[in-house]
Amino acid sequence: MTDAPILTVTNLSVAYEDMRTSHTIIDGVSFTLRKGEILGIVGESGSGKSMTCRALIRLLPSSRLKVTGGSVQLEGGGDVLALTPREMTGVRGRRIGMIFQNPASHLDPVMSIGRQIAESIRHHRGIGRAEAWARMLDILRQVGIPDPESRANAYTHEFSGGMRQRAMIAVALACDPDILIADEPTTALDVTVQAQILRLLQQLRDERGLSIIFITHDLGVVYQLCDTVAVMYAGRVCEYGPKDEVIHRPRHHYTAGLIACQPSSEGGTGPVHTIPGQPPNPADMPAGCRFHPRCEAANALCAKLQPSLDEAEPSHACACHHPVGMRTEAKT
Numbered sequence: 001m002t003d004a005p006i007l008t009v010t011n012l013s014v015a016y017e018d019m020r021t022s023h024t025i026i027d028g029v030s031f032t033l034r035k036g037e038i039l040g041i042v043g044e045s046g047s048g049k050s051m052t053c054r055a056l057i058r059l060l061p062s063s064r065l066k067v068t069g070g071s072v073q074l075e076g077g078g079d080v081l082a083l084t085p086r087e088m089t090g091v092r093g094r095r096i097g098m099i100f101q102n103p104a105s106h107l108d109p110v111m112s113i114g115r116q117i118a119e120s121i122r123h124h125r126g127i128g129r130a131e132a133w134a135r136m137l138d139i140l141r142q143v144g145i146p147d148p149e150s151r152a153n154a155y156t157h158e159f160s161g162g163m164r165q166r167a168m169i170a171v172a173l174a175c176d177p178d179i180l181i182a183d184e185p186t187t188a189l190d191v192t193v194q195a196q197i198l199r200l201l202q203q204l205r206d207e208r209g210l211s212i213i214f215i216t217h218d219l220g221v222v223y224q225l226c227d228t229v230a231v232m233y234a235g236r237v238c239e240y241g242p243k244d245e246v247i248h249r250p251r252h253h254y255t256a257g258l259i260a261c262q263p264s265s266e267g268g269t270g271p272v273h274t275i276p277g278q279p280p281n282p283a284d285m286p287a288g289c290r291f292h293p294r295c296e297a298a299n300a301l302c303a304k305l306q307p308s309l310d311e312a313e314p315s316h317a318c319a320c321h322h323p324v325g326m327r328t329e330a331k332t
C-alpha cells in the first residue's frame with residue numbers, strides 16, 4: 001500500500017424522495033482509499049454499505065434516490081459526482097470495477113461468460129474481437145477458472161457458486177480498473193471457496209496494486225483481508241481506522257458490540273452476545289447519536305447532540321461523546 005490516495009470521499013450524502021416523504025439515507029460519509037489498500041466497510045443490514053458504494057459509481061438502485069452532497073475525488077479523474085453520464089461510463093469498468101451483492105442478477109443468463117467479458121473489453125477498449133477474446137481468456141486464467149478455453153463458452157447456470165463469483169470478479173476486472181468494489185462477494189459461499197476468493201483478492205492487490213473496497217457483515221473476514229476498516233451505523237461512519245486499531249481497541253460502543261457478537265474463535269459454547277434493539281428506520285432517525293437508544297453508555301448529551309467523526313488517535317477516528325476506554329467525565 002502507498003500513501004497516495006486514489007479515491008477521496010468527502011461528506012457523501014444520499015436522500016430518498018417521493019411525493020409524500022423525503023429522508024436522508026447516507027449522511028456525510030467520508031473516507032480515503034490509497035493505492036493497493038483494502039478497505040473494509042462493515043455494519044448491520046441496512047446501515048448503508050451498498051448504497052454508499054453505489055453512490056460512488058453513480059448507480060443508485062432507484063430514481064427516487066439522489067446524491068445530495070459531497071465529493072468523490074478520483075486520482076487523475078476529478079470529482080466523479082460532477083462527471084457527465086458519458087464520462088461516467090468511462091470511469092465505470094475502466095477505473096472502478098464493481099462486484100454487486102447479487103451476482104446472478106448482474107450476469108447475463110443468455111450470453112456465455114466469455115462473450116460477456118470479451119464484449120465489455122471491446123466496448124471499453126475499442127479493440128478487435130480476436131484481441132478481446134485473448135484478453136478475456138487471460139483474465140479467466142488470472143481469477144483461477146480452470147481450462148478457460150472451454151469454460152468461456154459456458155453459461156452462468158453451468159457455473160458453481162464459487163465459479164460464478166470468480167466470473168463476476170473477471171467481469172469487474174475485464175477493463176483493468178484501479179479500484180475494485182466488492183459487495184459481500186463471499187457471503188453465499190462455503191468456507192473453503194470463501195477462503196479461495198479472499199486469497200485471490202489479496203493476490204490481485206499484491207500483484208497489480210489493485211485498491212479494494214470490501215463490504216461485509218463479517219469482522220473475521222475484515223481481520224483476515226483488510227488494511228483499514230470503516231464501521232457504518234444508520235447511514236453514517238461511526239468508526240474508521242487501521243484494522244488492528246479498530247478491532248483490538250474499538251472506541252465506538254457500536255463497534256465494541258459488533259466485536260462482542262462475533263462467535264469465539266475457540267468455538268466456545270457460552271451464550272451468543274447480541275446488541276439489544278434494532279437499527280433505526282431512515283425515515284425516523286433518533287436525535288443526537290443515532291446509536292443512543294441501544295447504547296449502554298448513553299447519557300443526556302448523547303440523546304441531544306450528534307457526535308462528529310473525530311480522530312481519537314492519529315488516523316483512528318470515532319464519532320462518540322464517551323469513547324470506550326477514555327475518560328469522559330468533563331463532557332457529561
Ligand SMILES: Nc1ncnc2c1ncn2[C@@H]1O[C@H](COP(=O)(O)OP(=O)(O)OP(=O)(O)O)[C@@H](O)[C@H]1O
Nearest residue numbers: 016025044045046047048049050051052061062282
Ligand atoms: N431502492 C431503495 N429505495 C429506497 N430505500 C432503499 C433502497 N435500497 C435500500 N434502501 C434503504 O437504504 C438504506 C441502506 O441500505 P443498503 O442497501 O445500503 O444497506 P446495506 O448496509 O448494504 O445492508 P445489507 O447488509 O442488508 O446489504 C436502508 O435503510 C434501506 O432500507
Ligand code: SF4
Nearest residue numbers: 289292295302320321
Ligand atoms: S455518543 Fe453516546 S450513545 Fe453514541 S455511542 Fe457514544 S456513548 Fe453511546
Ligand SMILES: [Mg+2]
Nearest residue numbers: 049050051101
Ligand atoms: Mg448491501
